[in-house]
Amino acid sequence: MKSEFTPPIGKITQIDGQCISLIGNDIDTDRIIPARFLKCVNFDSLGESVFEDDRKTLKGRHPFDLEENKNSSILIVNSNFGCGSSREHAPQALIRWGIKAIIGESFADIFYSNCIAIGIPCFTLPKKSIEEIQNYCDNQFLFLEIDLENSLAKSKDLNLNLEIKETTRKMFLSGEWDATSTLMENEKLIENKFNQLPYIKFNTHLAI
Amino acid sequence: MSQDTLFDKVWDLHKVSSLPGGSDQIFIGLHLIHEVTSPQAFGALKDKKLKVKFPDRTVATVDHIVPTDNQSRPFKDNLAEQMIETLEKNCLEHKIRFFNIGSGNQGIVHVVAPELGLTQPGMTIACGDSHTSTHGAFGSIAFGIGTSQVRDVLATQTLAMNKLKVRQIWCDNKLSKGVYAKDLVLHIINKLGVKAGVGCAYEFAGPAIHELSMEERMTICNMSIEGGARCGYINPDEKTFSYIKNKLYAPKNEHWDRALRWWESLKSDENSIYDDVTKLDASKVEPTVTWGITPGQSISINQQIPLLDDLSPNDKLVAEEAFEYMSFKPGQLIKDTPVDVCFIGSCTNGRISDLRVAAKVLKGKKVSKNVKAFAVPGSEKVATEAKQEGLDQIFKDSGFQWREPGCSMCLAMNSDKLIGNQVSASSSNRNFKGRQGSPIGRTLLMSPAMVAAAAINGKVSDVREFIN
Numbered sequence: 001m002k003s004e005f006t007p008p009i010g011k012i013t014q015i016d017g018q019c020i021s022l023i024g025n026d027i028d029t030d031r032i033i034p035a036r037f038l039k040c041v042n043f044d045s046l047g048e049s050v051f052e053d054d055r056k057t058l059k060g061r062h063p064f065d066l067e068e069n070k071n072s073s074i075l076i077v078n079s080n081f082g083c084g085s086s087r088e089h090a091p092q093a094l095i096r097w098g099i100k101a102i103i104g105e106s107f108a109d110i111f112y113s114n115c116i117a118i119g120i121p122c123f124t125l126p127k128k129s130i131e132e133i134q135n136y137c138d139n140q141f142l143f144l145e146i147d148l149e150n151s152l153a154k155s156k157d158l159n160l161n162l163e164i165k166e167t168t169r170k171m172f173l174s175g176e177w178d179a180t181s182t183l184m185e186n187e188k189l190i191e192n193k194f195n196q197l198p199y200i201k202f203n204t205h206l207a208i
Numbered sequence: 209m210s211q212d213t214l215f216d217k218v219w220d221l222h223k224v225s226s227l228p229g230g231s232d233q234i235f236i237g238l239h240l241i242h243e244v245t246s247p248q249a250f251g252a253l254k255d256k257k258l259k260v261k262f263p264d265r266t267v268a269t270v271d272h273i274v275p276t277d278n279q280s281r282p283f284k285d286n287l288a289e290q291m292i293e294t295l296e297k298n299c300l301e302h303k304i305r306f307f308n309i310g311s312g313n314q315g316i317v318h319v320v321a322p323e324l325g326l327t328q329p330g331m332t333i334a335c336g337d338s339h340t341s342t343h344g345a346f347g348s349i350a351f352g353i354g355t356s357q358v359r360d361v362l363a364t365q366t367l368a369m370n371k372l373k374v375r376q377i378w379c380d381n382k383l384s385k386g387v388y389a390k391d392l393v394l395h396i397i398n399k400l401g402v403k404a405g406v407g408c409a410y411e412f413a414g415p416a417i418h419e420l421s422m423e424e425r426m427t428i429c430n431m432s433i434e435g436g437a438r439c440g441y442i443n444p445d446e447k448t449f450s451y452i453k454n455k456l457y458a459p460k461n462e463h464w465d466r467a468l469r470w471w472e473s474l475k476s477d478e479n480s481i482y483d484d485v486t487k488l489d490a491s492k493v494e495p496t497v498t499w500g501i502t503p504g505q506s507i508s509i510n511q512q513i514p515l516l517d518d519l520s521p522n523d524k525l526v527a528e529e530a531f532e533y534m535s536f537k538p539g540q541l542i543k544d545t546p547v548d549v550c551f552i553g554s555c556t557n558g559r560i561s562d563l564r565v566a567a568k569v570l571k572g573k574k575v576s577k578n579v580k581a582f583a584v585p586g587s588e589k590v591a592t593e594a595k596q597e598g599l600d601q602i603f604k605d606s607g608f609q610w611r612e613p614g615c616s617m618c619l620a621m622n623s624d625k626l627i628g629n630q631v632s633a634s635s636s637n638r639n640f641k642g643r644q645g646s647p648i649g650r651t652l653l654m655s656p657a658m659v660a661a662a663a664i665n666g667k668v669s670d671v672r673e674f675i676n
Binding site: 024025026028030031034035036038039040041042043053054056057078079080083084085086087088089091092106107108109110113114117118165166167168170171174176179180182183184186187189190193194197198199200201202203204206 | 221222224225227228229230231233235237244245247248251256258261262264265272273285287288290291294326328330331336337338340351352353354355356357359360363364365366367368369370402403406407433436437438457459463464466467470501502522525526529619620621638640641642643645647648
């Protein structure tokens with residue numbers, strides 16, 4: 001069992017860790033965390049159930065069950081990772097298992113924004129580079145030092161120019177990924193907007 | 209970059225500010241919540257000592273975990289009971305309108321909001337559920353969010369987001385007899401792929417879309433997310449307005465006239481600019497069935513499951529996985545595949561018109577003795593209407609079980625689940641591995657009419673043979 005989970009706070013500039021490779025396109029959030037684990041009113045125990053059904057099927061051979069991966073924190077995936085349901089339980093299960101950053105060919109939109117919202121940076125690389133990294137991970141441990149300021153990942157053998165949306169990168173560097181307080185700063189503007197919207201005026205009967 | 213589309217107009221109208229990092233702060237006009245993705249958000253508000261900013265802009269119902277056989281309280285499932293109690297408590301505490309079981313207005317959140325007239329053109333709508341794209345059928349900009357974003361909407365009524373690109377999907381001609389909105393959207397996802405919509409809003413347009421009823425349009429927009437598009441929409445027209453008119457929460461009297469004038473001004477301009485335009489011929493679409501583990505892996509009823517060599521290198525990996533999981537062989541026909549369970553329901557196809565079309569196929573026929581078949585109305589209103597029309601009796605006479613409203617076996621968070629490697633013919637939206645409650649269960653997505661046909665024959669069938 002991993003040490004107790006502490007959520008990231010504030011600016012995220014550097015993530016160092018061992019890579020864990022998970023091969024497959026279109027891995028959906030139902031697979032990351034099956035729906036029966038959504039019957040909860042907090043996220044606390046999701047870490048142990050991550051990829052539950054895939055892991056059972058592979059009887060100990062799933063990457064998340066391999067002894068050599070147990071301290072990994074950087075997940076390497078292929079294309080359209082996290083498609084399907086909007087359940088934040090999926091990245092919450094990953095972060096509680098120990099994942100701190102994800103590098104992949106591409107990510108589904110809602111999964112990607114859920115990752116931002118809980119402090120998991122997702123980076124992209126071309127298919128070929130991902131496959132090279134996954135091959136490397138097959139044969140040896142890969143420790144990466146990710147520098148968000150310069151979008152670089154380094155190991156003893158590799159230097160990778162990671163891709164990340166500029167707006168997303170800035171959100172992690174400034175701490176704005178934890179959006180509530182930033183959004184609240186514009187309270188006056190929000191109230192003005194509310195008063196300007198045409199449909200608020202013709203739906204007055206919605207008021208409680 | 210797109211210009212003067214409905215998406216651009218609605219986005220610009222709701223933009224509150226440009227955030228320091230470069231994303232936009234967007235006002236959310238209507239926030240829908242349910243029991244699965246909201247409890248942690250309310251928990252976070254409590255931790256941060258925050259209040260709900262505009263309680264009357266959030267509406268709640270309960271759908272994912274509700275049993276469909278016996279809805280008396282407390283639920284038999286303790287965890288489900290705990291979830292509904294938590295939602296009841298949170299709504300009471302924060303003065304949020306809640307459509308509970310027995311209110312007459314409970315149901316799947318994406319069925320309930322349109323039928324109550326809450327969903328209206330020009331709104332931004334968010335909900336902690338990926339099928340929120342459904343509401344785009346009314347010309348609103350609607351998308352799914354996660355729980356942290358639910359927290360942000362509760363606290364500020366806004367979200368930090370990057371503007372999406374806009375792809376128009378132009379559908380020429382019209383659907384032929386026995387071919388439904390579900391077939392069209394499965395066809396679109398198959399042609400474009402399950403990730404083509406990443407970073408995009410889909411605008412569905414053209415004569416074939418114009419021809420569709422509002423409920424059929426909801427089916428199309430509902431599945432935008434299965435094509436990767438978080439948001440899908442259709443420009444509002446007369447059908448949109450007459451659907452909304454006189455609904456419980458529709459604007460009334462002089463407000464209605466003002467609303468109508470504004471709604472009419474919203475649609476994409478004739479010379480608007482799209483980031484991309486894709487065209488297809490809707491008359492070529494046939495009844496469509498999925499054979500794999502993503503909604504993009506579908507074929508027409510008379511087609512063979514593709515050979516690996518027919519697929520692009522990118523699609524091969526998932527196809528191989530699908531063959532193994534589904535126990536299908538490349539080149540096999542999908543028609544006549546035996547099915548064990550038939551499910552009609554969900555936010556994709558659990559509305560009254562879906563039940564009508566299925567009942568028409570079932571009338572005077574019997575469900576195959578090897579099949580367990582059940583129909584789950586999308587809402588209490590749908591259930592009532594179906595009973596008034598005698599549809600429930602047609603379903604029951606045929607051998608279908610008639611259930612209470614909820615999400616049910618679309619995602620199997622209640623006790624409606626596949627067992628072992630059963631094959632289901634399902635009117636829902638996802639055929640992911642394990643989606644319908646059994647880690648080795650297999651799902652074939654199709655239209656409700658096709659599910660009815662499969663139930664009668666006990667195997668995947670062409671519904672056109674029933675309706676001609």
